[in-house]
Amino acid sequence: xxxxxxxxxxxxxxxxxxxxxxxxxxxxxxxxxxxxxxxxxxxxxxxxxxxxxxxxxxxxx
Amino acid sequence: xxxxxxxxxxxxxxxxxxxxxxxxxxxxxxxxxxxxxxxxxxxxxxxxxxxxxxxxxxxxxxxxxxxxxxxxxxxxxxxxxxxxxxxxxxxxxxxxxxxxxxxxxxxxxxxxxxxxxxxxxxxxxxxxxxxxxxxxxxxxxxxxxxxxxxxxxxxxxxxxxxxxxxxxxxxxxxxxxxxxxxxxxxxxxxxxxxxxxxxxxxxxxxxxxxxxxxxxxxxxxxxxxxxxxxxxxxxxxxxxxxxxxxxxxxxxxxxx
Numbered sequence: 502x503x504x505x506x507x508x509x510x511x512x513x514x515x516x517x518x519x520x521x522x523x524x525x526x527x528x529x530x531x532x533x534x535x536x537x538x539x540x541x542x543x544x545x546x547x548x549x550x551x552x553x554x555x556x557x558x559x560x561x562x
Numbered sequence: 563x564x565x566x567x568x569x570x571x572x573x574x575x576x577x578x579x580x581x582x583x584x585x586x587x588x589x590x591x592x593x594x595x596x597x598x599x600x601x602x603x604x605x606x607x608x609x610x611x612x613x614x615x616x617x618x619x620x621x622x623x624x625x626x627x628x629x630x631x632x633x634x635x636x637x638x639x640x641x642x643x644x645x646x647x648x649x650x651x652x653x654x655x656x657x658x659x660x661x662x663x664x665x666x667x668x669x670x671x672x673x674x675x676x677x678x679x680x681x682x683x684x685x686x687x688x689x690x691x692x693x694x695x696x697x698x699x700x701x702x703x704x705x706x707x708x709x710x711x712x713x714x715x716x717x718x719x720x721x722x723x724x725x726x727x728x729x730x731x732x733x734x735x736x737x738x739x740x741x742x743x744x745x746x747x748x749x750x751x752x753x754x755x756x757x758x759x760x761x762x763x764x765x766x767x768x769x770x771x772x773x774x775x776x777x778x779x780x781x782x783x784x785x786x787x788x789x790x791x792x793x794x795x796x797x798x799x800x801x802x803x804x805x806x807x808x809x810x811x812x813x814x815x816x817x818x
Binding site: 524550 | 631
C-alpha cells in the first residue's frame with residue numbers, strides 16, 4: 502500500500518486514511534471503556550463503580 | 563501502529579491520573595459520599611418496615627436489589643473505586659490522545675505541554691462543568707429524574723460542549739459563533755429534573771445537612787476533577803510527541 506514506509510526509517514509517511522482509522526479505533530476504545538465505567542446499567546457494574554460515578558459527575562442512581 | 567501506541571500510553575496515563583484521583587477522592591470526596599449515605603439508610607428503614615423494601619426511593623428509580631453484588635464497605639469498596647478511577651482515566655486518555663493525534667496529523671494543531679494544559683482544562687469543561695451546569699454532581703439520597711433521561715442529556719451536553727469548544731478553538735473566526743450556539747444548546751433544551759424537593763428525607767434537619775453536604779460535594783468533586791484533567795491533558799500532550807508520534811512527521815503524512 503505504502504512504499505515509503507520500508508525505504509525511509511527516519512520519517513514514516515503513513516496514508517492519512519490509515520491513521521484516521523487507527524485514531525477512530527482508539528477513540529472508540531476509550532468511549533467503550535468510559536461507557537462501562539460510567540453508564541453500564543447492570544447493578545454489579547453500578548455498585549463497583551459507584552463512588553467513581555459520583556465523583557466524576559456521571560448520572561447515578 | 564498509532565492505535566497500539568495510543569492504547570499503550572493511555573494505560574499508563576490512566577493509571578497515573580486514576581491513582582492521583584483516588585488519593586484526592588479518599589481524602590476529600592468519599593467521606594462526603596459516606597456521610598450522605600448515612601442519611602440514605604435512615605430514609606430507607608421505615609419504608610422497608612412498611613412494605614418490603616420498596617419505599618421512597620422507588621420514584622427515583624434507585625433499586626437496592628437484594629441479589630445484586632456490591633463490594634464490601636471498606637478496603638474492598640476502595641479497591642473497586644480505585645480500579646474504576648484507573649479505567650475512567652484510561653478511557654479519557656484514549657479519547658484525548660486519539661483526538662490530539664488526528665488533529666496534529668492533519669496539521670490543525672501542534673500539541674505541546676502548554677497546549678496540553680489547555681486540553682486538560684477543556685476536558686474538565688466538557689466532562690464536568692458542561693453536564694454539571696444542568697445536572698450538578700449528586701450525593702446519594704438526591705431525588706432525580708429517570709436515570710436514562712439524565713444519561714442521555716449528559717451525553718448531549720458533553721458532545722455539544724466538545725463540538726462547541728473544538729469549533730471555537732480551531733474553526734475560522736466567522737464560524738466561532740456556531741461554537742457558542744453548540745455550547746448553549748443543551749441548556750436551551752433543558753436538563754431533566756423532578757418536581758418537588760431535592761431530598762426526600764422527611765426530617766428538615768437532615769435535609770439541611772444533606773444540602774450542606776451537597777454544596778461541599780460539588781466543591782470537592784470539582785477540585786478533584788480539575789486536578790485529574792490538568793494532569794491528564796499535560797501527560798497526553800507530552801506522550802503524544804514523545805511516544806505516539808515518535809518518528810512520524812506530521813507534515814509528510816498530512817500531505818500524503
